[in-house]
Amino acid sequence: MPLIEIKSAFKGYGSPGLRTEVLKNINLSIEEGEFVVIVGYSGSGKSTLINLISGLVKPDSGVATISGEIITGPGPDRGLVFQNYSLLPWLTVEENIALAVDEVFRGWTPAQRKEHVQKYIDMVKLGHAAHKLPKELSGGMRQRVAVARTLSMNPKVLLLDEPLSALDALTRATIQDEISDIWRQNLTTVLWITNDPDEALLLADRVIPLLPTSPATLGEPMLVDLERPRDRKTLNHDPRFKQLRSQLISTLLDAKGRMKPKTSVKLSLPDILPEDLTTVNSLRFLSRTGPRRRSDNKREEVEVAA
Incomplete structure (x- = not known):
């Protein structure tokens, strides 16, 4: 039995008369320990999809x-990492992580909870910053705190909603590698949402495109049969990586192209004739009350002697 399963799901927002349909006929199955990445355009409904699971x-x-149990609301078995970190600014790194640990493991002794918090601080390599506030951290460090806080809950599923979109390219690459290492160590089931095909192929066991139809739906899954651990420098020269990348991008572009609206518009020329400004006499138009119009030209017939 799959750990996560969505069957024939539809989702929209708004009142019946002004409703916007976002997702249609979503069917998704994720096995335990699998790393699945959903790739799609911004605004196509990726966050709505991950919120169905959360x-x-x-x-x-x-x-x-x-x-096998119907999802009726959030729970500690699903840890969600947001785009914007969602750290409490008045709490330190240690306190932000402890907030989750204290809530989930209430039966543990204070010493057990403190040791557990420290384990995840060390896992994301933030021991030197444990007592710093979020404002004293870089964007990459804040995201590591968010990941550590979520992992410290020991969730069955780690849900990441474009977690690296706000980071610069170098920091993003570093965090990608760190999260990939954490996944290999813990074998937590991961569902990652992104709009970056390269990121998807670097991390995933399977990549699933979210097609920008209206409303959106999932395309055919792609098995990423690239050897792990994956090195981005090596992948750039790997024929199989290039093939998968081309296939994924083509799938998304083709779906986007089919959704371009086609309209027929009838254009009419304005009822105004241009002025001849090549001679001084042409400035007589300044004495008129308005521009010359095509409709003012009257057709006259004259007889010309042969």
């Missing part, structure tokens, strides 16, 4: 399940 929203029709 329990933050419910499908209008269809069903979403985890371990």
Whole structure:
């Protein structure tokens, strides 16, 4: 049985008369320990899809399940990492992580919880910053805190909603590698949302395109049969990587192209004739009350002697 399963899910927002349909006929199956990446354009409904699994929203029709149980709301078995870190600014790194640990593991002793917090601080290599506030950290360090806080809950599923979109390219590459290492160590089931095809192929076991139809739906999954651990420098010269990348981009572009609106517009020339400004006499138009119009030209017939 798959750990996560979505069957025939539809989701939209708004009142019946002004409703916007976002997702249609979503069918998704994720096995335990699998690393799955959903790739799609911005605004295509990726966050709505991950929110169906996190329990933050419910499908209008269809069903979403985890371990065979219907998802009715958020729970500690699903840890969600947001784009904007979502750290409490008045708490230190240690305190932000402890907030989650204290909530999930209430039966543990204070010493057990403190040791658990320290384990995940060390895992994301932030021991030197444990007592710093978020404002004292770089963007990459804040994102590491968010990942550590989520992992410290020992969730069955780690959900990442474009977690690196706000980072510069070098920091982004570093965090990609660190999260990939953490996944290999813990074998947590991961669902990652991104709009970067290269990021998807670097990290995933399977990549699934979210097609920008209206409403959006999932395309055919792509098995990423590239050897792990993956090195981005090596991948750039790997024929199989190039093939998968081309296939993924073509799938998204083709779907986008089919959605371009086609309209027929009838254009009419304005009812105004241009002025001849090549001679001084042409400035007589300044004494007129308005421009010369095509409709003012009257057709006259004259007889000309042969």
